[in-house]
Amino acid sequence: MTDTQTENSAPPAAGTVLQGVGVGRRVAVGPVVRVQPAPAVPGDAPVLRDGAPVPAEELPDAVTAAFAAVGDGLREQAGRATGTVAEVLGATAMMADDPALRDQVLGRVRGGEPPVAAIDAVVGTFAAMFEQAGGYLAERVTDLRSVRDRVVSRLAGLPAPGVPELHAPSVVVARDLAPADTAALDLERVLALVTEEGGPTGHTAIIAGQNGIPCVVRVTGASALADGSVVGVDAAAGTVLVEPSDDDRAVLEARAAAERALESDTEPGGTADGHRVQLLANIGTAEDAEKLVGAAVEGVGLFRTEVLFLGRQQAPTVDEQAAAYARVLRALGPDRKVVVRTLDAGADKPLAFANLHAEENPALGVRGYRLVRSAPALLTDQLTALARAGEETGTQPWVMAPMIATPAESRAFADAVHAAGLRTAGVMVEVPAAALRAGHVLDEVDFVSLGTNDLAQYTMAADRLLGELVDLLDAWQPAVLELVAATARAGAAAGKPVGVCGESASDPLMALVLTGLGVTSLSMSPAALPAVRFALRRHTLEACRAMAEAALAAADPAAGRAAVAGLLDPEARATLGV
Structure with a gap:
């Protein structure tokens, strides 16, 4: 193979490896279907x-x-x-x-x-x-x-731009994909997604992760790939191989078969020596929850409730919310926990009904729990609806607030949760201040969950949706891991659960590090669970702790990942393709 990158002016040659940023770890081989850009319409074109x-x-x-x-x-x-x-x-x-x-x-x-x-x-x-x-x-x-x-x-009287109809399983390639493009995709026929722009936490990456579709973003030269050319997509390596040889295809297909084989293990998560680590799913809707009815998932570690609110002119009523929450609780049943994150929106996710003012820096503004400052009824109604759903189904949800920065905010949220008749209150740790004061935060709540995407953003002062800063936002950044470790230590001292529901939980190597740091549950897209379960099953808690120490001691993310990979069990290294 030739490890080079190509210009957009000519299709890359067979054997060329295009490098990008992988989302997930799955692989696929198939023909390219390109999403064509919108037609160029002159500014003076007639209507x-x-x-x-x-x-x-x-x-x-x-x-x-x-x-x-x-x-x-x-x-x-x-x-x-x-x-x-x-x-x-x-x-x-x-x-x-x-x-x-x-x-x-x-x-x-x-x-x-x-x-x-x-x-x-x-x-x-x-x-x-x-x-x-x-x-x-x-x-x-x-x-x-x-x-x-x-x-x-x-x-201009032209057809709307969009994704062409897929007549066979294909690798969809685009400069970038808008939400309307992703909605038009026949996901049953999408083998992989490849984009030249975008980032690992953008909507294309999230949808790919939720559906177990291999995805590589920020691939220089992707838009020059020819329709019908065959590519091998390796999300774990972040590569796109042009016209793979028979030997290359055999390697990729063996990887895919190994990934599928991991799905046969349906036991609860834990290390080789029996240390329990809950493996949970991230969901956004009641439909997502209902897909988990027969799945090997121990519960939901992150129910994003924004879907009920975004795109509306008025907030959903208590009745509407209660019905949706009851569907989720009923689908998971009384034996699997459901962690519900209250509305994570604000000036950076505009709500037509919240009457928020424009902000110069929305990422640091009124978002998440801070909405109580301007629209307190949103939280009150949501907690009322959650309590009603719990009574109706006989299942008590765990409830946590996003964008918590202080112990005082934690206490106020817990008081509101308990006043609504809900028993278990927690908060997201995604602001460095909360991680540094995690012991005091945990004095006020029953559990915490680390949102590693935002924690990396705020720790590294780098916009997590800005693709060119992806190196700073790497989950392996030692500074970010230090904050995770501090939070996990506080949880152990308090005897309270500390989960991770950010994207880092879906990386099998990082899952081992997080377990070694003392994290008690990992929540991810359901498609990522088998590989994480396998990685944990092949290593003892002592081995995980050694990996955590190696990652913390590393000079940079690449060195940390390499050090942990070097400590992997040989069978795990081969199966996971590390």
Whole structure:
């Protein structure tokens, strides 16, 4: 193989290895299907209706109708989707409905500017604002441009851009995928996802992880891959191999078979010497929970409740929420715990009904638990609904708050949980302040759960959705692991559970390190569970502790991962492809 990267101007040669950032660890081999970019429409292109130009005096109405139609179409797609796809589509529909975006475009059109040029100018301004704000808004730039492409295509009388129909199992390759693109995918026929842009915590990566689809993002040269060419995608290595040889295909197919074989183990999680580590799933909807009914999962470690809220003009009622929560609790049953994260939204995940002001730095603003400062009824209603669902099903959920920074916030949240009639209160540790004061936080609550994605973001002062900073956001950063270790020590001293529900839990090597640090549960996408279960089963707690010490002592993430890989059991190294 040739370990090189290619220019976009020519297809890469057979045997070329394109390097990117892997999501998950699975592999796939198959033909490329490219997602073509939106058609280029000149700024002065006429607006067409039934093939004829629209009169100048009717242009504002035509633009308004185009935005409305795009928003309606996205909402219709969201209604047919589930889980994270439904969430991101609903949020994108809200963007198409955004009065500020639409009104600025209409103001330019009424002033005589051609509609396509007006849309391009306004979207460009909004995109620059989002990128400067960082965080969730920076990730929404892809969604914003998707809205632009759809509106412009409709005005120009062109078909909406999107993913071509998949007639056979394929590797979908794109410069980037907007939520509407991912919603259009026939996931039963998607072997792998490869993008030239994006990041490991973007919506494409999350959807791939939830569905067990190999994914590699930030692959330079990916957009030059030819339709129909065969590639081997290795998420664990973060590579895309162009036209693999027979020997290369055999290696990849053997890896895939080994991964499938791991699914036969359905025992509870634990190390080789019997030290228990709960293996839990991350979910976003009641439908996700119902898919776990017969799965080898010990419960839910993270139920993201945002799906109920995003993309709506009004907050869901207590009755609506209680019905959704009851479905989740009923699906998991009384013997499997369900950890519910209260609404993780705010200025960086705008809610139309929260009346939040624009912020210069949303990642550091009013988000998560901090919403009690401006919209306290959101938390009160959510806790009321959770308590009602618990009474209805006879199953008490564990409830935790995101974006907690102080012991005082922890105490206030626990008081609110108990006042609602719920018994078990916890908080997310994703702010360094909470990790450093974890002992005091645990004096106030029953458990904590580490959100390693945000913890890395705030520790390294690097936007977790900015792909070019992925090296700083590596879960193996020793500074981040130090904060995990401090939190786990506090949990051990208090005799209280400390879980991890960030993406790092889904990495089998990191799962061993986290266990060695003292983490008591690991929550991840269901597709990642078999490999993590296998890795734990092949190593003792003493071996995990040695791996944790090696990772903490390393000079950088690469050295830490290499040191841990060197301590792996030989069979585990071969099976996991390390």
